[in-house]
Amino acid sequence: MLVDKGNDFPEGIEQQLLSYGDAMWAFRPQPTSGTTRALNSYLGEHRNFEYLTPRNRITPNDLPSVNISKPDTLHFICSPSRAAKIVKEVKGVQGWSPITIYEPIPDRCVPEELPALKRVLPSISVLSPNAEEALNLLSLPLPPSRTTIEQAADLFLGFGVGEGGKGWVVIRSGGLGAYVRSKERVGEWVEAFWTEKDGEKIVDVTGAGNSFLGGLAAGLKLKGSDVFEATFYASVSASFVIEQQGLPKLSVGTESTVTWNGDSPQSRVDALRARYERSKN
Missing domain, CATH: 3.40.1190.20 (Ribokinase)
Structure with a gap:
């Protein structure tokens, strides 16, 4: 998984992700911006999802930048x-x-x-x-x-x-x-x-x-x-x-x-x- 890592990315979460094996993650540092955040909420079976910050899109053309081809x-x-x-x-x-x-x-x-x-x-x-x-x-x-x-x-x-x-x-x-x-x-x-x-x-x-x-x-x-x-x-x-x-x-x-x-x-x-x-x- 390609992960855009903003300058506010929580270290505790990064370490938890890495505990599953560092081969699973491709962190791409974003030193001049924060991490994209969103709110995922449920009311019964109904789900609501909204971005709280501007989204940073990832496309297939980004994969080679983290050695995924x-x-x-x-x-x-x-x-x-x-x-x-x-x-x-x-x-x-x-x-x-x-x-x-x-x-x-x-x-x-x-x-x-x-x-x-x-x-x-x-x-x-x-x-x-x-x-x-x-x-x-x-x-x-x-x-x-x-x-x-x-x-x-x-x-x-x-x-x-x-x-x-x-x-x-x-x-x-x-x-x-x-x-x-x-x-x-x-x-x-x-x-x-x-x-x-x-x-x-x-x-x-x-x-x-x-x-x-x-x-x-x-x-x-x-x-x-x-x-x-x-x-x-x-x-x-x-x-x-x-x-x-x-x-x-x-x-x-x-x-x-x-x-x-x-x-x-x-x-x-x-x-x-x-x-x-x-x-x-």
Whole structure:
């Protein structure tokens, strides 16, 4: 992750991030400006996000400045019009054709943005709004249900996601799980690892969507670009983030004893996969 480090970047947060491994972070010092700050707030299921300082945009052309050249997967959160600029930059780099995971920014998930979204979808490998955002874009009724979420995925695919229409839609749906669909594969639901019956495990959902899509990118690397299989990793990734306020605790022993919050990520993936298999029988 490329991080613009303003002159007021808290040292304690930097050290906490580095505790996960310095290979994960590319800090780009901004000595003459402060760090971009924003307020992320929730009222029930409704999320509100607003910048408190001028935003400092990061684009694919910035990656070489921190010795990152051509990552296999690129996840970005922005408006549809900015997404179009990002994919244009990507196409301008010879020999680079990453899997693109696009998460529409919440305040642009309105019907007025739908024409711009349609224009960029053919250049997107995976479109992943959350359920409320998807329904807002398409003027479908709230609150979300499995029926309306599945309808939304079909509509997005009808607009043409990915090159030749071979892209995917993954609608993140909180406690309902995630709905995964492509034109070539029938839609299926992957459960949330923690569900309503596990309420004591769900402490703070801030960052759940970002961690879900980070887990999806990791799953794509591990499972040979299989979006459906990668979604199990995505759900598990989100499960660790929502168990506390702030970041989960990483403990590293040997390679086989790496744990998050005292639990094995792979064991959670296996358990979630087993739950899915039981639900199909």
